[in-house]
Amino acid sequence: MDHAPAPLRLSEQLCEKIEEQIVTGALRPGARLDEQELAAEFGVSRTPIREALIQLASAGLVDTRPRRGAVVAEIEPHRLCEMFDVMAELEAMCARLAARRITEDEIVGLRAAHQACEAARDADNPDAYYWLNEQFHRHIYMASHNGFLAEQAISLHRRLRPYRRLQLRVRNRMKVSYSEHQSIVDAIVAGDGERAAERIRGHIQVQGERFTDLVASVRQLAAQPVQ
Structure with missing residues (x-):
């Protein structure tokens, strides 16, 4: 029986790529995460980008702020x-x-x-x-x-x-x-x-x-x- 893990959904793949940029410091605390810019960077539509940002927000790596949208989370x-x-x-x-x-x-x-x-x-x-x-x-x-x-x-x-x-x-x-x-x-x-x-x-x-x-x-x- 094949027990290979199921392939990641596009939004999950994008979540990992954005998380990697946050972890390595390429995206620093307070950086704005523009859906359109990220979609262009990764060559995808805004929908999976939005889903990826929701996943990152649930993990505490991204904050959603009024008038600024999604930004890399900052911790005191x-x-x-x-x-x-x-x-x-x-x-x-x-x-x-x-x-x-x-x-x-x-x-x-x-x-x-x-x-x-x-x-x-x-x-x-x-x-x-x-x-x-x-x-x-x-x-x-x-x-x-x-x-x-x-x-x-x-x-x-x-x-x-x-x-x-x-x-x-x-x-x-x-x-x-x-x-x-x-x-x-x-x-x-x-x-x-x-x-x-x-x-x-x-x-x-x-x-x-x-x-x-x-x-x-x-x-x-x-x-x-x-x-």
Whole structure:
């Protein structure tokens, strides 16, 4: 039986392309998203563009404002901190459950995802590291064997994509991140749920110097001209 995933609808494909531009900073916070301009850029009608923007708005990546239409969402630093706090607790729950429920095949997959991050770290490639890092975290979500929890973690992870990506551009953050990943893997494989939860919580939380670095990065991005 063929279990290949169904092809994405046009609006879903466009949603992913626009999201990629937001995540990479090509579309910065506050940038106006003109339906006609986007339709011309992607060679489509305005209808699937409008549907894609609705999807992005539901994910929190786009705001709809009076007289301005759709714009890339902006988040205040204190709000970001709150969101990272929630993300840290969701991932801690995933890691705690994964330490109890992960299968041998899933351990192999988690280790492979961790090792894949190593090459990007060594190449000092934060963009490649980011996408591999996302796969690493998804392995942990899936290993929790709690579908609802995984859905919530994936949803918030997606909302925080631009800011998690910014963090990796801070000096030495990739090296530190990879080292933290190792301690998370070790705890999960050892079946130590509390240690796994503690390690991943510390990995995600944005406090102290990391919060200062993130705020500085967000302000630098926001200060650049929008399209």
